[in-house]
Structure formats: C-alpha cells, structure tokens
Amino acid sequence: MANPPRHFPRKRFGQNFLEDTSVIGRIADAIQPREADHLVEIGPGQGALTEALITLGCRLDVVELDRDLVTGLLAAFSIYPGFKLHSADALKFDFASLAGDERPLRIVGNLPYNISTPLIFRLLEFAPLIQDMHFMLQLEVVQRLAAEPGSKAWGRLGIMAQYLCEVEHLFDVPPEAFYPPPKVQSAIVRLVPRQSSPWPECNPKSLKRVVQSAFAQRRKTLRNNLKGMMDDAGLQALGLDPGARAETLELVDFIHIANAING
Known part of the structure; x- marks a missing residue:
C-alpha cells in the first residue's frame, strides 16, 4: 500500500x-x-x-x-x-x-x-x-x-x-x-x-456526583468535601472516618456513600 x-x-x-x-x-x-x-x-x-x-x-x-x-x-x-x-x-x-x-x-x-x-x-x-x-x-x-x-x-x-x-x-x-x-x-x-455490574444497585449519576465532590479539594477531608451531602454520623455508619481524605477510600466505599445518599 x-x-x-x-x-x-x-x-x-x-x-x-x-x-x-x-x-x-x-x-x-x-x-x-x-x-x-x-x-x-x-x-x-x-x-x-x-x-x-x-x-x-x-x-x-x-x-x-x-x-x-x-x-x-x-x-x-x-x-x-x-x-x-x-x-x-x-x-x-x-x-x-x-x-x-x-x-x-x-x-x-x-x-x-x-x-x-x-x-x-x-x-x-x-x-x-x-x-x-x-x-x-x-x-x-x-x-x-x-x-x-x-x-x-x-x-x-x-x-x-x-x-x-x-x-x-x-x-x-x-x-x-x-x-x-x-x-x-x-x-x-x-x-x-463490565458486562454485568458487581454493584447493580448503584446509581452512576449519584456516584459521579459523590466522587466529584469528594475530590473537589484533594487535601481536604471527607467531612469538608461532602458537607451538605452527608454528615459525620452518616459516614461513620458506613464505617468511614469523616477526617479521612478521599484518596484513601476504595471504589466500593464511594458506591456505599452514593447508595446512602440516593436511598
């Protein structure tokens, strides 16, 4: 050619x-x-x-x-x-x-x-x-x-x-x-x-919103970045430390937050 x-x-x-x-x-x-x-x-x-x-x-x-x-x-x-x-x-x-x-x-x-x-x-x-x-x-x-x-x-x-x-x-x-x-x-x-999601109950739009907020300011804590979406008690109920940064969470943690907010 x-x-x-x-x-x-x-x-x-x-x-x-x-x-x-x-x-x-x-x-x-x-x-x-x-x-x-x-x-x-x-x-x-x-x-x-x-x-x-x-x-x-x-x-x-x-x-x-x-x-x-x-x-x-x-x-x-x-x-x-x-x-x-x-x-x-x-x-x-x-x-x-x-x-x-x-x-x-x-x-x-x-x-x-x-x-x-x-x-x-x-x-x-x-x-x-x-x-x-x-x-x-x-x-x-x-x-x-x-x-x-x-x-x-x-x-x-x-x-x-x-x-x-x-x-x-x-x-x-x-x-x-x-x-x-x-x-x-x-x-x-x-x-x-993925042909079938391991997390079928998760709403992708809610997950996207949570992730955007959680990483809005990387150096700030979940407590600060998720203010207005979930309080300390809500995070603790999911087994999460409100004083942690978003980069320490696993994918499934964000999914749990999204499900709790969406539910």
Missing part, C-alpha cells in the same frame, strides 16, 4: 504520529482484531495503525477531525470494503450511530493528550455498546485510569473508569516512537466494559 503524503503535525490538534513499526505491531497484537470485528479508530492520523487493522477484513470506521488528512486516508484505505471515514470531532461524535449491526464496538486510538480525559468520559457513556477500548495515552493518564486506592493517581478518572470497566495498563511507549516526539511518556491501556 502506498503511504499517504507526509503531513506536518498540527499543534492545535495535539498531533504526534506513531511511526515505530514495532510499537504498532505490539498494539495490533494486544487488540487481536478478527475479521468478524467492528472496530472504530479515533484519530487515525496518517493511517499507521489503520493499515494493521483493516487488512484483516474487519469493518473499520475511523473518526478524523483534521480535514487535511482525509484525502490521504481515503486514497489509502477506500479499496477495503469494510472501511468508512467520518470527518468529525470525536468529542461530539455519536458513537451509538455505528452500532446498528448488533456487533459490539472495539474502539482504538492514539488520543491527543489535550482531549484524552474528556473523550474517555464521553466514551464511557456508550459503555453498553462497547466490547473493549485500546488507547495510546499520556503515561500519567494511564496511571490515573489504572490507579489503586491510596496512591496520588487515585481520583475521579480512575474511580469512574473502574466502576464501568476492567482497566489494564499494558505497556509504555517512548517519545521517539512518534513524529514529532512528544515531551511526555506514553502508554497503552485496555478498558473492557
């Missing part, structure tokens, strides 16, 4: 194109795409990972914001019957519109660092339609997604992601694997939406 013309990366789109073939191969191996799959690639860029996915004959929808890349992507991949390009902003794109064939979506992408967190939160809204997600992200974001209670990385992103998904930090990717090299380390993460 002829490669698309070299595109000068744009800072406003946060573009850093993956060019290391060994890393591309490792990502494809982690995804293990099959012919029967319905994949969705966010930000295909110049098509480095796209080529590794589409040649297996799967259905592949790609969502690309930079219109200057569209012509090259179409020229390179339109020969594949399963390929379809959507010139759109992933933050506004309706991913449910792709789920018409009853196959779960397998979402992949090298996400721009400047939109990765809001985009992940948006994709989690479509979790029931998604089989799994594999993303290249800033290492710090992957560490937050896969964080454990008590760590500095533990917070809103990890709690909400782990409530909805199994999260696995797969491997790190050095800056020199990209053009241009970013100033930060990158990593690959796998998120697998």
